[in-house]
Amino acid sequence: MKIALVHLRLLRRGGLETRLFSYMRYFSDLGHDVSVIVYKVGQDVIVPENVRLMRVNLKRVPKPIRGPVFNRKLKRLVAENRFDFILSLTRTSHQDAVLAPGNHIGFLKAKGKNLRNPFDLLHIHMEKKAFTAAGSIILAASHMMKEELVRYYGIAPAKIQVLLPPIDNNRFHQGLRANRLQYRQKYGFDAHKNSFVFISTSHRRKGLPLLLQTFQALENQPFELIVAGVKPVNSFLKNVKYLGFVQRTEELYAAADFCVLPSVYEPFGQVVAESIFCGTPVLISHMVGAKEIVSEREGRVIYSYSPEEWISAIRSATQQKFTIDPDFGAHKKIRLEDHMNLLLKLVERKRSASSLSF
Numbered sequence: 001m002k003i004a005l006v007h008l009r010l011l012r013r014g015g016l017e018t019r020l021f022s023y024m025r026y027f028s029d030l031g032h033d034v035s036v037i038v039y040k041v042g043q044d045v046i047v048p049e050n051v052r053l054m055r056v057n058l059k060r061v062p063k064p065i066r067g068p069v070f071n072r073k074l075k076r077l078v079a080e081n082r083f084d085f086i087l088s089l090t091r092t093s094h095q096d097a098v099l100a101p102g103n104h105i106g107f108l109k110a111k112g113k114n115l116r117n118p119f120d121l122l123h124i125h126m127e128k129k130a131f132t133a134a135g136s137i138i139l140a141a142s143h144m145m146k147e148e149l150v151r152y153y154g155i156a157p158a159k160i161q162v163l164l165p166p167i168d169n170n171r172f173h174q175g176l177r178a179n180r181l182q183y184r185q186k187y188g189f190d191a192h193k194n195s196f197v198f199i200s201t202s203h204r205r206k207g208l209p210l211l212l213q214t215f216q217a218l219e220n221q222p223f224e225l226i227v228a229g230v231k232p233v234n235s236f237l238k239n240v241k242y243l244g245f246v247q248r249t250e251e252l253y254a255a256a257d258f259c260v261l262p263s264v265y266e267p268f269g270q271v272v273a274e275s276i277f278c279g280t281p282v283l284i285s286h287m288v289g290a291k292e293i294v295s296e297r298e299g300r301v302i303y304s305y306s307p308e309e310w311i312s313a314i315r316s317a318t319q320q321k322f323t324i325d326p327d328f329g330a331h332k333k334i335r336l337e338d339h340m341n342l343l344l345k346l347v348e349r350k351r352s353a354s355s356l357s358f
Helices: 015-029 063-080 104-110 118-131 143-153 174-186 208-217 249-255 270-277 289-293 307-317 328-332 336-351
Strands: 002-006 033-038 051-055 085-088 097-100 137-140 160-162 194-199 223-228 240-244 258-261 282-285 299-302
Touching: 002 015, 015 033, 015 336, 063 118, 085 336, 097 118, 104 118, 104 143, 118 143, 137 143, 143 160, 143 289, 174 249, 194 208, 194 249, 208 223, 208 307, 223 249, 249 270, 258 270, 270 282, 270 289, 270 328, 282 307, 299 307
Parallel strands: 002 033, 002 085, 033 051, 085 097, 097 137, 137 160, 194 223, 194 258, 223 240, 258 282, 282 299
Antiparallel strands: none
16 A cells, blocks of 8 residues: 655654654555655654655745645645555644644643643644544544543544554563663662653653652652753752663663653653553653553552652652553553554555544
8 A cells, every 4th residue: 555654754753753663664564655754854864765755845934834834735745646545643634544642722721821822823723624634533642632632622532543652562671671770870870769760852841840849858868860851951959860862761761660750731641651561660640641551550640740749659659569561561552563453454444445443
């Protein structure tokens, strides 16, 4: 089949970009004719020879309106090429299926913002076009996301399928814990403290200010916060360590005692699933969509943004024994192969013009 994958960027960072590479590799390995349609390509990106790269020229287009212009040019590309299936990872309206890794109205409401500037309105307009596109099915990142699309965008539930983000179980797995001490030394973890890892590309939204307050109160106790991400963290706290960008995050999960994510808004939270795959329990807020895969065996969901509540949860969690099933990913159907099998069912059903439900 001729399959087109649509996104704004082809970069080696970010959850959506990682999924784009996984889709590209998986479909091409199965022998499909794969095209990737983007406007920006990272300098370190190598596209496989059997994948066609189609770049949309937006060099002279102001950044705020690149989305609408990209969507207009995508329409022409789709008309010129007879694709059997088009999957979009961004806000477009010319596809057979579109991912909904988040939504802007839900994000604004979670942050308590009612006033919308022109850029907010443009984001919401493009999302509405993407979600209401004729013949296009929406693949929501979690049940929390599906509920928000119904509530805030008026989308019919039948048009939305929940497809949890995939985790590469060849990269993230419990076998890594055999090298736990080695990883702790590699990244400078304190041998005498319980280590809580926080991996983020958006520190404020993902709850770093709350964590800094929490670990300030725990500064003289056997707990440390390990932060990894592109954005620098300036902290005077002696129990907070900033590592910068870490390519092999699976080593951090295996080294840590817990992964923490007190996000104020997180449609899914891929770090949660990645950590559990590596055998490391999680502490997350109730606004993390991945809470639907977390039971008392894998971690705790904390329904508060009070530092006192998080202090209490951290202390008690270190006294609890978590028993993460080695087959967790298979049971939850979030291994890459499970995810792709569900996606391929959608492709095949689209091709045969039958029902689009899983």
